[in-house]
Every structure is written in C-alpha cells, then in structure tokens.
Amino acid sequence: MEKEQILEMVKKYYREKHVRPPYKGGDRINYAGRIYDEKEMCNLVDSSLDFWLTAGKYTEAFEKGLGKFLGTDHVSAVNSGSSANLLAFMTLTSPLLGERTVKRGDEIICVAAAFPTSVSPIVQYxxxxxxxxxxxPSYNINISRLDAALSDKTKAVFMAHTLGNPFDIGSIQKFCDKNGLWLIEDNCDALGAEYTMNGKTRKTGTIGDIGTSSFYPAHQMTMGEGGAVYTNDPLLHKIIRSMRDWGRDCVCSGGEDNHCGQRFMGQHGTLPFGYDHKYVYSHNGYNLKVTDMQAAIGVAQLEKLPIFVERRRANWDRLRKNLECVSDSIILPEKQENSDPCWFGFIMTAKKKNSRNKIVAHLEKHNIQTRNLFAGNIIRHPCFSNLINGKDYRIVGDLKMTDEVMNNSFWVGVYPGMTNEMLDEMVRRIKEAVNL
Ligand SMILES: Cc1ncc(COP(=O)(O)O)c(C=O)c1O
Known part of the structure; x- marks a missing residue:
C-alpha cells in the first residue's frame, strides 16, 4: 500500500467527520478552538507512518518556519509553553553567562497578574x-514603578504580553539596557504581535533576549501541546539547546554521531581524556523536546498563521467598535502605543462593584464562554501560602490594579473561528448583561 492512498483517505475522513456545520443562533460560542483542515491531519498521519516519533524532519522544518515568521535566528521547539518558560528562565542560570548568571537569591521583576508558569520557574529555582x-486598560506592567523595583540583586525582567497586547517594550528594554538586565518576553499569548521601536517594527518575543510561545489549542496556532523558545543570541541558543536536551554539551541531534569529528578527543571536567562527548553534560538539564508528530501539525499551522493573526485583529476591532456604547459600565481594552497586537482575547472590567459575576453568569447562560485573566493575582493562590513576603518574593508598592482585575475583569474570545454573527451575538448579550 502507498502512503498517498492513506493520505487520500485521511482527506476524505476530514471532510466527512471534521467539517463543522455553520454557526446557528444559540450555539455555543467558545473563547478559543483549533482551526485546522486536512493538511494538519495529513501531516500528522504522514509523520506517524514515518514512525520516527522523536524530533526529526518536521521539527527541523517547524523551527526554520517559525524563525522565518518571527524574523529571528534561533528557534527551539519544546513540549509546552510552560516548558518554554522554564527553559528560558533556567538558561539565565547557566555559568556560561559569567557575572550575568542568575543565582539563587537574585531578583527577577515580573507581574502578579500572571499565568502561573511565568512565575513558577523563578520560585522553584x-x-x-x-x-x-x-x-x-493595557493590563500590562505599570512601568512608572520599575525604578522602585530595582535593587543590587536585580538580574532580569520576565513577563507576558497580556492577552496579545504588547507591554511597553520600548521603556522596558531601555530600563534593561541601562541596568544590565536580561529581558524574557513570555510571548505565549501574543504570537504575531508587532512593536515599533527606533523606527524598526519587529515581532514581539524577538526584541528582548529570549521569547517563548505556547501551542496549546487556545493559542494563536496549535500542535495540541507544544511550545518554542527563541533568541537572536548564539550563546543563549547554545545554552537553550543544551538544557532542552538533557544538559548535554554536544550539538549532534538525536541519532546523529560525531558531527564535529572530535567525539573522543576532548578533556571535559575531570572525566578521563577522550570521554565520549555525546555523553558529556555541561548543564543540569531536562528533556523538553517535542515529538515529530506535534511538529508536523505545527508545520501545517504555520502556513495559516498570517491569516489567523489578521482574523484575530479584525474580530477584536469589531467587538471594540460595537461595544463602545457600554463604556460607561465597562472599561474597554486599549492597544499599547507603538504596537500592533495579536489579540488572544477581548478583556473587559466591570466598573460597578460586584457586577462581574452577574455579567459572566448571563453570558454563560446564553452559551458564551468566558474566562478570567488567568491567575488574577498569583500571590493570593495556595501555591504562595508558604512563601514569605520580603524573603521568597517582594511586592513593589501595592497591587491594587492586579486585585481590581482579579475581582472585576473577564474576557471573551476573538479566535479565527468566530464569525461576524457570533461576534454580534456576544455584543448583544454583553449589552443586555450590563443593563440587568
Ligand atoms: C501567558 C502564558 N504563558 C504560559 C502559558 C503556558 O503554556 P502551556 O499551556 O502550553 O504550558 C500560557 C498558557 O495559556 C500563557 O497564557
């Protein structure tokens, strides 16, 4: 049997079983969802028939393709956005970075209105x-407090572009440059967003030292579970690859041997001379690699990514325009100056105290899925109960607006699967909800 025959059957299966009927009034409107066609399914089956399983030809193609989309030199695919954040942060702890190495007790500037795994690698280390x-209404860091956060232990700034709206990268990059700090951009919710600085427009995630992505289904593109870490810095890239791939020193990919021709010729640590370089470990690493099946889906999604970005922007614009009339009751989102966001969702904050839950209940009752802004205030979660303020973490001033968001904000989707009818139904129900 030829592979082509199987792939023809997969295409037919997709058309028969996966093509959804168009939206009818009253149907569920999810905040996000996978958008795919026969190409993703064929790539997945193609990869499974190859049965290479671990990172291979699709992973290589995916890393190259994402690098091209982002305009960045080095991309490393990983198995989730949380792994990407862990890897990005742990990269900064490498001794290869000399006096800029992040050590235990060093300080990292971040926000408490965060996704948990943008903060947990810092705490775990x-x-x-x-x-x-x-x-x-940017839902990003208040940059007027940056100077007050600085201490002689500060080594990095690490936070997300909230719901696809870039933080003020211009000011933060200037602050990092002035104080010799690393900048990690958690780009998990913002893939495709752009920021213009010094007359140059670049994709978010590629302006700081390291950027991260998530490819969980809710995000700008998906591979089920998956993520990526990217950088323009060859030394950071070398550390990222080492830490991703068990901590090893050697750059040969899995299954490849003696690419450099020096495999049995070096002195490494106090190992015997000529110890097999393939099994020399320069970092205490992980295994965070993707499978080739995940990357195969990613390769097909990359082709659609520019359209996904456009759709998200157009959907957000339609909601923003049509909800202007409720701005007395709801704080509407605003895009960051100098940026072109790639929205993950449409976030709103109820102005009247205790009215968020009533609005959300009305939307959910009418089959419109809603979300809170991730952890709200991460410090108020049980995972912080045993940590001590002033020792294990610090707060600069107060977190009044973070608590405001925890109490009064919610968001709805703008993913590319939304039609104008769905968007207009959301507008109608939101208008109803604020007048209840
Ligand atoms: C800002 C942000 N960072 C990190 C992650 C973690 O990504 P993953 O779910 O792929 O681990 C998410 C997930 O939604 C996120 O929104």
Missing part, C-alpha cells in the same frame, strides 16, 4: 520574584 502592579 530559589530566585526572588519582585511583583509590580499592572495598569488598565
């Missing part, structure tokens, strides 16, 4: 997250 409040 024993560095100290220093939390700054956010501001509305």
């Amino acid at each position: 024993g560095a100290v997250p220093v939390f700054i409040d956010i501001e509305l």
Whole structure:
C-alpha cells in the first residue's frame, strides 16, 4: 500500500467527520478552538507512518518556519509553553553567562497578574520574584514603578504580553539596557504581535533576549501541546539547546554521531581524556523536546498563521467598535502605543462593584464562554501560602490594579473561528448583561 492512498483517505475522513456545520443562533460560542483542515491531519498521519516519533524532519522544518515568521535566528521547539518558560528562565542560570548568571537569591521583576508558569520557574529555582502592579486598560506592567523595583540583586525582567497586547517594550528594554538586565518576553499569548521601536517594527518575543510561545489549542496556532523558545543570541541558543536536551554539551541531534569529528578527543571536567562527548553534560538539564508528530501539525499551522493573526485583529476591532456604547459600565481594552497586537482575547472590567459575576453568569447562560485573566493575582493562590513576603518574593508598592482585575475583569474570545454573527451575538448579550 502507498502512503498517498492513506493520505487520500485521511482527506476524505476530514471532510466527512471534521467539517463543522455553520454557526446557528444559540450555539455555543467558545473563547478559543483549533482551526485546522486536512493538511494538519495529513501531516500528522504522514509523520506517524514515518514512525520516527522523536524530533526529526518536521521539527527541523517547524523551527526554520517559525524563525522565518518571527524574523529571528534561533528557534527551539519544546513540549509546552510552560516548558518554554522554564527553559528560558533556567538558561539565565547557566555559568556560561559569567557575572550575568542568575543565582539563587537574585531578583527577577515580573507581574502578579500572571499565568502561573511565568512565575513558577523563578520560585522553584530559589530566585526572588519582585511583583509590580499592572495598569488598565493595557493590563500590562505599570512601568512608572520599575525604578522602585530595582535593587543590587536585580538580574532580569520576565513577563507576558497580556492577552496579545504588547507591554511597553520600548521603556522596558531601555530600563534593561541601562541596568544590565536580561529581558524574557513570555510571548505565549501574543504570537504575531508587532512593536515599533527606533523606527524598526519587529515581532514581539524577538526584541528582548529570549521569547517563548505556547501551542496549546487556545493559542494563536496549535500542535495540541507544544511550545518554542527563541533568541537572536548564539550563546543563549547554545545554552537553550543544551538544557532542552538533557544538559548535554554536544550539538549532534538525536541519532546523529560525531558531527564535529572530535567525539573522543576532548578533556571535559575531570572525566578521563577522550570521554565520549555525546555523553558529556555541561548543564543540569531536562528533556523538553517535542515529538515529530506535534511538529508536523505545527508545520501545517504555520502556513495559516498570517491569516489567523489578521482574523484575530479584525474580530477584536469589531467587538471594540460595537461595544463602545457600554463604556460607561465597562472599561474597554486599549492597544499599547507603538504596537500592533495579536489579540488572544477581548478583556473587559466591570466598573460597578460586584457586577462581574452577574455579567459572566448571563453570558454563560446564553452559551458564551468566558474566562478570567488567568491567575488574577498569583500571590493570593495556595501555591504562595508558604512563601514569605520580603524573603521568597517582594511586592513593589501595592497591587491594587492586579486585585481590581482579579475581582472585576473577564474576557471573551476573538479566535479565527468566530464569525461576524457570533461576534454580534456576544455584543448583544454583553449589552443586555450590563443593563440587568
Ligand atoms: C501567558 C502564558 N504563558 C504560559 C502559558 C503556558 O503554556 P502551556 O499551556 O502550553 O504550558 C500560557 C498558557 O495559556 C500563557 O497564557
């Protein structure tokens, strides 16, 4: 049997079983969802028939393709966005970075209105997250507090572009440059967003030292589970690859041997001379690689990514325009100056105290899925109960707006599967909800 015959059957199966009927009034409107066609399914089956399983030809094609989309030199695919954040942060702890190495007890500036795994690598390592409040309506860090956060232990700034709206990268990059700090952009919710600085427009995630992505189904593109870490810095890239792939020193990919021709010729640590370089470990690493099946889906999604980005922007614009009339009751989102966001969702904050839950209940009752802004205030979660303020973490001033968002904000979707009818139904129900 030829592979082509199987792939023809997969295409037919997709058309028969996966093509959804168009939206009818009253149907569920999810906040996100996978958008795919026969190409993703054929790539997945093609890869499974190859049965290479681990990172291989599709992973290589995916890393190259994502690098091209982002305009960045080095991309490393990983198995989730949380792994990407872990890897990005742990890269900064490499001794290869000399006096800029992040050590235990060093401080990392971040926000408490966060996704948990943008903060947990800092805590797990024993560095100290220093939390700054956010501001509305950008839902990103309040940069006026950056100077107050700085101490002689500060080594990095690490936070997400909230719901696809870039934070003020211009000011933050200037602050990092002035103080010799690393900048990690958690780009998991913002793939495709752009920011213009010094007359140059670049994709978010590629402006700081390291960027991260998630390919969980809700995100700008998907491979089921998956993620990526990217950088323009060859030394950071070398550390990322080492830590991703068990901590090893050698750059040969899995299954490849003696690419450099020096495999049995070096002195490494106190190992015997000529110890097999393929099994020499320069970092205490992980295995965070993707399978080739995940990457195969990613390769097909990359082709659609520019359209996904366009659709998200157009959907957000339609909601923003048609909801202007409720701005007395709801704080509407605003895009960051100098940016072209790639929206993950449409976030709103109820102005009247205790009215968020009533609005959300009305939307959910009418089959419109809603979400809160991730952890709200991460410090108020049980995972922080045993951590000590002033020792394990620090707060700069107060977190008043973070708590405001925890109490009064919610968001709805703008994913490319939304039609104008669905968007207009959301507008109608939101208008109803604020007048209840
Ligand atoms: C900002 C942000 N960072 C990190 C992650 C983690 O990604 P993953 O679910 O792929 O682990 C998410 C997930 O939604 C996220 O929104």
